[in-house]
Amino acid sequence: MYWRKAIVALAFALYGCGGIEPNFGPIYQAKPNGDLDIMNAYFMIENGDTSKASEIFYTLYKNSGNELFLKEAARLALSARSNLLYQIMGELNGNDAQTLRLKISYAILIYELDEAKKLALKLIKMDKSSQNYILLANIYAFEDDINKSIELYKKAYEIDKSEDNMIRVIxxxxxxxxxxxSAIRIADDWVRQNGCSSRACYILLDLYSNSSDFDNMVRIYEKLYLENESTQYLVNALEVHLYQGDYQGAxxxxxxxxxxxxxxxxIYAQLGEYNEAYEVAKRLFELTNNVEYKAKMAIYKYELSKTKELKLIINLFEESVYKLENPVYYNYYGYLLIDHNIDVKKGLELVLKAYFLDFKSAYIIDSVAWGYYKLGNCDMAMEWIEKIGAKDLEQGEFKIHYDKIKKCIKGKR
Structure with missing residues (x-):
């Protein structure tokens, strides 16, 4: 367990030392005719042989006595955990910031955390940077001193509230x-003060998602839309509302x-606000001349007024349903004609058209059965309604129709 912690701590410490990316400037200033060896070392880093690169810099140090080569050798040896690490670190002297970071990394790696803390405090006296407070906080975190580590992480963030540091801290x-x-509070405060950059807000969205805070997810998607003017963010917000079943929010x-x-x-229809649904569909038809909106208007008007405006409803269906070849509209219109005894034969023809377009729909099968029942053909009605699963036949309108069809058959016997 401690070894895994030490490796993570080392990664943070090495970040403070510049990682293992080539750092040509200082090295070339120190070169004692070692250009070829330096280039060879960095080629080895690119090929993944960091340990061998460390050995080259250690040899350059031995030949020149220049501390810059020793620091580079130590940095690479820490990253590779090479066999020469103990020997290299034993020769690393000095109290400058870079040397202290290397020593801290080594102390963490061998789990001498008290020594690491002592060196980190010394480093902070020299340089009260956010980076150094994070380094000290990491040490306390790996000692499981959570309260102290939190205090130091917050201090680090107070010093540097850049987006990169915010992301690192959260x-x-x-x-x-x-x-x-705490992660959410820091990220949310940063976004409020600095705006909704993609990186910051996507991380915040992820945090809200993990905590199932859907309202705040919607808020951030809206903020992203307002700052980036991409409708996709509104679609994302809408998906969150619909996932929750929050139709009022939608x-x-x-x-x-x-x-x-x-x-x-x-959505208006889902909420039972059929007058509003009808008016929107009407406006959309007037804008687009798309007859599907007439079919929707017919449905919304029926749900709103039932039989009060049947003439208008039938006209809307007649002007749309045959052009759409859609099982939903065929079934809705056909069932209306059947259930209200307006034209049962025509209604049955329509629901059969719906069935041939969607033969798996229990609602359409029920409509066909109901059409045959209304025509007095109860045996055919039973044959059809039994296509619906037994479990569904015990629920709602399916059960009402099923019971009436059974009663009809018994009456004939």
């Missing part, structure tokens, strides 16, 4: 300390930004 809080509330979003009136009419 990653530590969330992933290593398990303190998602309605608010669709009305506010007016980016999908077709869906708005369906």
């Amino acid at each position: 990653t530590i809080f969330n992933d290593f300390l398990g303190d998602s509330k 309605k608010r979003l669709l009305k506010k930004y007016e980016f999908n009136d077709d869906l708005l009419s369906q």
Whole structure:
């Protein structure tokens, strides 16, 4: 367990030392005719042989006595955990910031945490940078002194509130300390003050998602939309509302930004606000001349008024349903004609058309059975309704129809 912690701590410490990316400037200033060896060392790093590169810099140090080569050898040896690490670190002297970071990394690696803390405090006296406070905080975190580590991470963030540092700090809080509330608070405050950059807000969205905070997910998606003007963010926000079954939230979003009136009419219908649904569908038909909106108008008008405006409803269906070849509209219109005894034969023809377009729908099968029942053909009605699963036949309107068909058959016997 401690070894894994030490490796993570070492990664943070090496970040402070510049990682293992080539650092040509200082090295070339120190070169004693070692250009070829230096280039060879960095080629080895690119090929993944960091340990061998460390040995080359250590040899250059031995030949020249220049501390810059020794520091580079130590940095690479720490990264590779090479066999020469103990020997190289034994020769590393000095109290400059870079040397102290290397010594801290080594102390963490061999789990001498008290020594690492002592060196880190010394480093902070020299340089009160955010980076150095993070380094000290890491040491306390790996000692499981969570309160002290949190105090230091917060101090580091107070010093440097750049986006990079914010992301670094909230990653530590969330992933290593398990303190998602602090991570969210820091990220949210940063976004409020600095705006919704993609990186910051995507991380914040991820944090909210992990905590199932859907309202704040919607808020951040809206903020992203306002700052980037991409409708996809509104679609994402809408998906969150629909995932929750929050149709009121979906309605608010669709009305506010007016980016999908077709869906708005369906949301109105879902909420039972059929007059609003009808008016939106009517406006969309007038704008587009798309007859599907007439079929939707017919449905919304029926749900709103039932039989009060049958003439208008039938006209809307007649002007649309045959052009659409859609099982939903065939079934809805056909069932209306059947159930209200307006034209049962025509209604049965329509629901049979719906069945041939979608033969798996229990609702369409029920409509066909109901059509045969209304025509007095109860045996055929039973043959059809039994296509619906037994479990469904015990529920709602299916059960009402099933019981009436059974009663009809018994009456004939």
